[in-house]
Amino acid sequence: MSGKREEIVEAALAIADERGLGGVSMRAVAQAVGVTPMALYPHVKDKAGLLDAMLGRLLANVGEAAPQLSGSQDWRVRLRAFADTARSLAMGHPWAVTLLFSRPAVTPDAVGTVDLLYGALLDAGVPPGQVPRLERLVSTYVLGWIASESGGRFGPGDPRGVRGRAGDAFPAHAAVADWLLPPVDWDAEYAADLDDLERLVESVAERDG
Amino acid sequence: MSGKREEIVEAALAIADERGLGGVSMRAVAQAVGVTPMALYPHVKDKAGLLDAMLGRLLANVGEAAPQLSGSQDWRVRLRAFADTARSLAMGHPWAVTLLFSRPAVTPDAVGTVDLLYGALLDAGVPPGQVPRLERLVSTYVLGWIASESGGRFGPGDPRGVRGRAGDAFPAHAAVADWLLPPVDWDAEYAADLDDLERLVESVAERDG
DNA sequence: CCGTATAGATCTACAGTGTAGAGGCATGAG
């Protein structure tokens, strides 16, 4: 049957994981599958289509893990599970993050993830009218975080030279200089951010719920 | 003098704005300047260097506007000014957003923007030790939002067919279905999110300040 | 004023890219 398509997508995933998204050329994928470049087109339509398929395959993996994640009664641990899953996916497949921003959640797997978040927010007591917005708020933050982390916005720039010194041009930097020096524990910061977002959700629930 | 470099960057910006980032090729830029492709290299080192220069030029524009934005005494309006400036920059130059994720804030203009946010958070009463984290939280959300908006994650997918129906597979969608139908007012949602983030900042200030 | 150094622009060429188009070949249907 159409196992060929899966084979192609799988090969493309492998290449992306080890050589980055830039390494995914039709020729490279074709060679990995053991076929000429043009032989991919009956199965994939386009290079864009191939990229979409790759992303879909990844989200399907997440979708499989989702039932376990949605098992808990506590909405907090489910929200946390989403955040952690997204982050570890991004760490494992950095190239996928840019794709996430450009494709809306239309595949069943992606919608399933959104549904998980909707459920968590409802259980938290958020009024239904606010649920879609808060879901977008949380997932937008999470996406922004993982994009920053895997894209390099956090690392290794931020040279102490520019930010620590130059206190006159950047007075607020001078005021917080002491907390700019130590290397950041990104795991802890992510957790702290999620704590704050949890509180934000709670306050919306209390305010309007 | 080195006005040639600015001319090149300017031409590249113009091309990116009207044809997208994909339209920015060395040949296209060269033609716009009225010169052969290789003539760009004494001024720009690389294509990556050109892209960096383009982003820098944009952030410099923001930097020029910043003093006005930082004029207010109210930290809330300054934070709002940052958010609005970032968003309108993204609407005007969608291609720039992906670049933002990959380059840390090292240019003076970018650091200046961070400094503006640090100052706002300090004025809000956030303890200095929490300021860098909260700055990253806010700016990460803002970046995530503008990337989603200009990248297409919000638009025009989200087909009511998939999300509205299929209530059995996606129970939480069914519960909020009434609020999924009307078209979203993105301006209002962005404003509401920023309201919530303001409250988050306040609560951190009260808790630990 | 003249030779020369230097920086900028040019031309050519190479190794890539995605993919359109035409032809081949084998398998299943009538």
Added chain:
DNA sequence: CTCATGCCTCTACACTGTAGATCTATACGG
């Protein structure tokens, strides 16, 4: 057996970024 359909191959085209050699015009020291 004939034919059609779907997958594959090969060739070719219009691109991409940029290395390397060459040419030119400008500015400077004698």
